[in-house]
Amino acid sequence: MGSRIRSAYDIRVEEGVIAPDPAQVPLIAALERLEEDLSKKGLFGKQPEVRGLYIWGPPGRGKSMLMDLFVSASPEPRKTRAHFHAFMARVHDLVRQWREGDRKSRKAVFGTHRGDDPIEPVADLIASEARLLCFDELQVTDIADAMILGRLFDALFERKVVLAMTSNRSPDQLYKDGINRPLFVPFIDEIKARCAVIEIAGARDWRLDRLMGSPVWFADGGAGRQAFETLWYDLKGGEPEEPAHLTVLGRDVVVERTAGSMARSSFADLCARPLGPQDYLAVARRFHTLFVSDIPRLGPENRQEAARFVTLIDALYEAGTRLVATSAAEPEALYPCGDGAFEFERTASRLREMASASWLEKATHE
Known part of the structure; x- marks a missing residue:
């Protein structure tokens, strides 16, 4: 069976909905690879490790459009697409619910009530909802986001959640000049290890x-x-x-x-x-x-x-x-x-x- 993302893209080009852009070709190929890897089965029915995608480049180059197309076309049943700010707002709210909740309320939201650290139950909940987590406009300007991201993403990767994200910045430029940035650098290294980094930088906005x-x-x-x-x-x-x-x-x-x-x-x-x-x-x-x-x-x-x-x-x-x-x-x-x-x-x-x-x-x- 052919690639769903390629088919969806070609149909829209033929219909005149989008114009072909040579700068988008590497990204489409990377999305095809991700689509194929997500469809593979591991030994004994276990999910294999799948390398995600970090897509970056200036605004208006089609990153969000192609991400939307990929999410719509992907046969992965457990998938979530969100804007990064919305995703982080929910994470902070879940952390608050864990810290402030009693046994009953924790059990109702997270299915468990044990422990003081909110990261593990939050990661369990997110991983139960989505194997493929896609979000737009990753930018880190807030110290609270910076401090939580590394631990949360480590926990999500352990649960074999696959990330596909877009950003206007390269990974090395994330949280540039931020407070306590050295504490954030391991997160950048983890992103580069777990995700293929694709730049889309065509001249056309x-x-x-x-x-x-x-x-x-x-x-x-x-x-x-x-x-x-x-x-x-x-x-x-x-x-x-x-x-x-x-x-x-x-x-x-x-x-x-x-x-x-x-x-x-x-x-x-x-x-x-x-x-x-x-x-x-x-x-x-x-x-x-x-x-x-x-x-x-x-x-x-x-x-x-x-x-x-x-x-x-x-x-x-x-x-x-x-x-x-x-x-x-x-x-x-x-x-x-x-x-x-x-x-x-x-x-x-x-x-x-x-x-x-x-x-x-x-x-x-x-």
């Missing part, structure tokens, strides 16, 4: 090409809304949407609709809630593209929401996060008069710059 070919500020009512929706679905491809949980100063800030490193939200959700600069900085660091819908005309009557919007735009601008928006007006006409209009002129200028092709092309985001 597919998401940027699509953004460059489209307006990103839509201020013309119904037609603009439809174009906004079309652009969102084009850019996320077949990637599933899921909520993202950002921990900011001990609080849980939820962005309900995300796909990999893209997010979308309404103006009301972002600016009518009591969010502050640290929340917006967390959003800007986490996502390379943010879709914001239903930006209203602004004025003294909604001055507080306007102030939050200014703070949000400043955070996105400094982080190089790309903005796609639907609005009641063009940037220069968003806050036309009244108290605060003069101060908003700087934000209007930034919005216009962020909608330009030159800014989209130079904007960078790790």
Whole structure:
């Protein structure tokens, strides 16, 4: 039987859903190898050791798209796909449940209650759910994540869980300049030993090409809304949407609709809630593209929401996060008069710059 991932890829090329890219060829071959290895049987019916994949390269090269295709096509019955941040949020929650749980609650979640160390029962639970664990956008910036990853992954590898992951960074660049990074280096060595490292670094950024070919500020009512929706679905491809949980100063800030490193939200959700600069900085660091819908005309009557919007735009601008928006007006006409209009002129200028092709092309985001 032929490779399922190759067949799925070829069908989409023939249908014109995706364009062939020579830079993706090594990755497709690596995914074919992984698919074949997962199908092999070990001696006496035991699962053999299977080397996973660590796929890295700049944004927009098709890493997530090919990962989604692989997960969909893989015949492995026990498989899980998640964004790395969502995966780690769940791990931290499971660790908390173990530490805070009594005998009964531990038994209900983990099937056991013995011991003080949460890593073993957490690894047992994850391994019971998935032999193949795939996640996107591995990036380690948090000391709590860095300290738990090595031990958790060691435990998962012992249970023959196979990892396939994408990242914008090479393994050696993970947690670069992080606190106590030497303690994290053994995890990097383990990843390189347990996973084939594949770089995908074609010159073409597919998401940027699509953004460059489209307006990103839509201020013309119904037609603009439809174009906004079309652009969102084009850019996320077949990637599933899921909520993202950002921990900011001990609080849980939820962005309900995300796909990999893209997010979308309404103006009301972002600016009518009591969010502050640290929340917006967390959003800007986490996502390379943010879709914001239903930006209203602004004025003294909604001055507080306007102030939050200014703070949000400043955070996105400094982080190089790309903005796609639907609005009641063009940037220069968003806050036309009244108290605060003069101060908003700087934000209007930034919005216009962020909608330009030159800014989209130079904007960078790790």
